[in-house]
Amino acid sequence: MSDNHRDSHPEPGAPRATKNFIEQAIDADLAAGKAAGVFTRFPPEPNGYLHIGHAKSICLNFGLAKSYDGTCNLRFDDTNPSKEETEYVESIQEDVRWLGFQWDNLHYASDYFEQLYQWAEQLVQDGHAYVCDLDAEKTREYRGTLTQPGTNSPYRDRTPEENLELLRKMKAGEFPTGARTLRAKIDMASPNLNLRDPVMYRIMHAHHHRTGDQWCIYPMYDWAHGQSDSIEGITFSICTLEFENHRPLYDWYCRTLGIHHPRQIEFARLNMTYTVMSKRKLLQLVKEKHVNGWDDPRMPTISGLRRRGYTPESIRNFATDVGVAKFNSTIDVIRLENSVREHLNRVAPRRMVVFDPIKLTITNWPEGKVEMVEATNNPEDESAGTRMVPFSGSLLIGSDDFREEAPRKFFRLKKGGAVRLRSGYIIDCHDVVKDASGNVTEILCTYDPETKSGQDESGRKVKGTIHWVSAEQAVKVEVRNYDRLFAVENPEVAGEGQTFLDHLNPDSLTVTEAFAEPELAESKPGDRFQFERLGYYVVDRDSGEQLVFNRVVPLRDSWGKMVAKGKDN
RNA sequence: UACCCCGUGGUGUAAUUGGCAACACUACUGAUUUUGGUUCAGUCAUUCUAGGUUCAAGUCCUAGCGGGGUAGCCA
Numbered sequence: 001m002s003d004n005h006r007d008s009h010p011e012p013g014a015p016r017a018t019k020n021f022i023e024q025a026i027d028a029d030l031a032a033g034k035a036a037g038v039f040t041r042f043p044p045e046p047n048g049y050l051h052i053g054h055a056k057s058i059c060l061n062f063g064l065a066k067s068y069d070g071t072c073n074l075r076f077d078d079t080n081p082s083k084e085e086t087e088y089v090e091s092i093q094e095d096v097r098w099l100g101f102q103w104d105n106l107h108y109a110s111d112y113f114e115q116l117y118q119w120a121e122q123l124v125q126d127g128h129a130y131v132c133d134l135d136a137e138k139t140r141e142y143r144g145t146l147t148q149p150g151t152n153s154p155y156r157d158r159t160p161e162e163n164l165e166l167l168r169k170m171k172a173g174e175f176p177t178g179a180r181t182l183r184a185k186i187d188m189a190s191p192n193l194n195l196r197d198p199v200m201y202r203i204m205h206a207h208h209h210r211t212g213d214q215w216c217i218y219p220m221y222d223w224a225h226g227q228s229d230s231i232e233g234i235t236f237s238i239c240t241l242e243f244e245n246h247r248p249l250y251d252w253y254c255r256t257l258g259i260h261h262p263r264q265i266e267f268a269r270l271n272m273t274y275t276v277m278s279k280r281k282l283l284q285l286v287k288e289k290h291v292n293g294w295d296d297p298r299m300p301t302i303s304g305l306r307r308r309g310y311t312p313e314s315i316r317n318f319a320t321d322v323g324v325a326k327f328n329s330t331i332d333v334i335r336l337e338n339s340v341r342e343h344l345n346r347v348a349p350r351r352m353v354v355f356d357p358i359k360l361t362i363t364n365w366p367e368g369k370v371e372m373v374e375a376t377n378n379p380e381d382e383s384a385g386t387r388m389v390p391f392s393g394s395l396l397i398g399s400d401d402f403r404e405e406a407p408r409k410f411f412r413l414k415k416g417g418a419v420r421l422r423s424g425y426i427i428d429c430h431d432v433v434k435d436a437s438g439n440v441t442e443i444l445c446t447y448d449p450e451t452k453s454g455q456d457e458s459g460r461k462v463k464g465t466i467h468w469v470s471a472e473q474a475v476k477v478e479v480r481n482y483d484r485l486f487a488v489e490n491p492e493v494a495g496e497g498q499t500f501l502d503h504l505n506p507d508s509l510t511v512t513e514a515f516a517e518p519e520l521a522e523s524k525p526g527d528r529f530q531f532e533r534l535g536y537y538v539v540d541r542d543s544g545e546q547l548v549f550n551r552v553v554p555l556r557d558s559w560g561k562m563v564a565k566g567k568d569n
Numbered sequence: 570u571a572c573c574c575c576g577u578g579g580u581g582u583a584a585u586u587g588g589c590a591a592c593a594c595u596a597c598u599g600a601u602u603u604u605g606g607u608u609c610a611g612u613c614a615u616u617c618u619a620g621g622u623u624c625a626a627g628u629c630c631u632a633g634c635g636g637g638g639u640a641g642c643c644a
Contacts, residue, residue: 018582018583018584018592020582020583024586043644044644045643045644047643047644077644079643079644080643080644082643083643083644134642135642136641136642139641139642140640140641143640144640145571145640146570146571146572146639146640147570147571147572147640148571148640149571150640177642178642180642181642190572191571191572191573192572192573192639193572193639193640194639196640199641199642201642202641202642203642204642218642220641220642220643220644221643221644222644224644225644241574241575241637241638242637242638242639242644243644244573244574244638244639245572245573245574245638245639246639247573248573266574268575268637273580279644321581321582321593321594322581322582323581323582323583324582325575325581325582326574326575327574327575327576327581327582327636327637328574328575328636328637328638329580329581329582330580330581331580331581332579332580332581332594332595334580334594334595335580335581335593335594335595338594338595341606345606345607350604350606376603379602379603379604379606379607380607380608409605411605412605420603421603422603422604423603424603426603453603454603456603462603463605464603464605465602465603465604465605466604467604530604530606532604532606533604533605533606534604534606555604555605555606555607556605556606556607557605557606558605558606559605560605561605562605
């Protein structure tokens, strides 16, 4: 096992150097014979799209199963028909698969509704559950507060016979929505509010995405989740911290029913800077059209990251990298961006694309001549080979790469200076052409024929290398430069009368036209490239006649940093 | 102010379970470079505080401080 994270490019679930607290707990249980193996599950509610936080949980659950040679199920926690939709069921499966995981079994909590009901009758008959007629408001009043104990429901002491009859009538649809509940009979004075006679079933005359109108009573999370785990033979039920207070109830149900008892272990959910992670807020962003759908490349959803150009491998690496603990931390989004940079640096072919172009004419180039020059596809990977790029006397370069007058530290092209054209020749700038208002419209250079890339024996050295395209052969493309969706580290912190929406970054998307080397015309949606000296880009599915590229993430830019700090001269 | 959980560099995670505080990322320096990318080297800590146990405490004990969670017929 390597202790070096940098050379670990894990397959799904590959082992890491040190064990996290969950693995240590598993080791202990396994050694003590408390668990027969590692059987986990990923249990999303199909009421929204999966996001990067879920990715952490997916990597954890599937990863644990893989490294311990166990199994991991995908189970939809579909116990609330009013929120759940088939659309979400499908997107979730797609996202899990795309991340590189395959579940051993696909289940739905709704598959267990009948079994759950049988167990409910058992609890009723054993005097562990009762039908309560209190409405929602009264139930809350009777529950007490954080500092005061609750009081017993007046319906708490109904006989098992009476309860059974009422429960059957509830199930048969004889009462309206919200009229009654089935509650576990535990302890209204418990300091843990989850144990103050929690509701097991509520009446909802609603259409369920899978069971249709078969049921009008639906189990609550606590009543469904642990039992579903139990039925599936789950041994370690991994969930997030907010369920910690639910564990005593989880245990109570399994113990009281006398069924297989998985161990629930909680870990801290992922928080990340410059984004929001709650399903409610993500839904709001979509519904109010602050973004263009769930898979908008600015969204932290798996589908958004996919469209943004993130690779599954980079997300898996990120998940392993941030680790698992119980401390409520916030991960710097830079780490996510780094993980995709690190991967794409190794695998993305390089291409030259010019933004905000300015014309550059080579005055000593033979009229009309086009020369094909050889360019390296990826200096990090020799097997990626080379490609041919057309070079001519009429070129386009980025206007950022030229200044008529420039400070000492400006290594790019300036009047009277020289620079290498990537994969081409060294050129010397001797003059510029300006329009009436004094703006440079054309740069005039000569090229040095002795300095052709790959066969340069001139010994000439220049400080800068810039990219370019041949004006005639360049392909016009659309570029969508995405940036962070929010302008502040923690959008949740909003001032008086503000919401997280007030922190949306107005510059999260900048669309521009750019000029690409012709090779790029062949690319298809999903293809990823490094635009040399600029960043990583992916072909968007919106591409048609004209290609559309999304910026995954820019390259590190130490020059830009110097400029920002005023250290550029 | 009830109960539960958590406090280790700027960030996140470790520390053979009582034995030299480590790894990664960021930031900053420098080197290399036909991408101001990549790569390489270096720099950055009173382990929340105060006591205690011990030859030895990030780790164990006590008290305090700080952060998070919990009062859905949501999950």
